[in-house]
Amino acid sequence: MNKAQLINVVAQATGNRATARLAVESVLDAIVRAVAAGEVVSVTGFGSLTAEERPAHTARNPQTGERIQVGVSRIVKFRPGARFKDLVAGRRVxxxxxNCIQKDPKTTKVARP
Known part of the structure; x- marks a missing residue:
């Protein structure tokens, strides 16, 4: 699924493509800005996005076989939530x-005599 397809899915739920586009782009923008600023973005049931620093290391140029020094870099890591993993693995229907990532409703407790 690409961004346009995601907007179409949201537009079906909202009934308005312009509103859906604004919503999707606003959410994605907020996520990117927060992770780039070093914040952890955690969406319950979906997962967490974090920026992590990779230390400098030596690598190999695949074309020449020559060793090269790679500097420190920052990467984005995604860690899926438990519900997301269960749905993908087929452990949950x-x-x-x-909403497939929404928590299960709490069951009401029956008073015991």
Whole structure:
């Protein structure tokens, strides 16, 4: 799924493509800005995005075989949430409709005599 397809899915839920486009782009922009600033973005049921620093190291140029020094770099890591992993692995049934990452409703406790 690409961004345009994601906007179309959100537009089906909202009924308005312009609103859906604004919503998707605003959420993505907020995530990118927060991670770039070093913050952890955590969405319950979906996962967490973090920026991590890779230390400098020696690598090999695949074309020449020559050793090269690679400097410190920052990367983005994604760690999926438990519900997301369970749905992908098939340990949890994908709901027919509604929000698939929403928490299960709490069950009501029955008073015992």
């Amino acid at each position: 994908m709901p027919e409709s509604g």
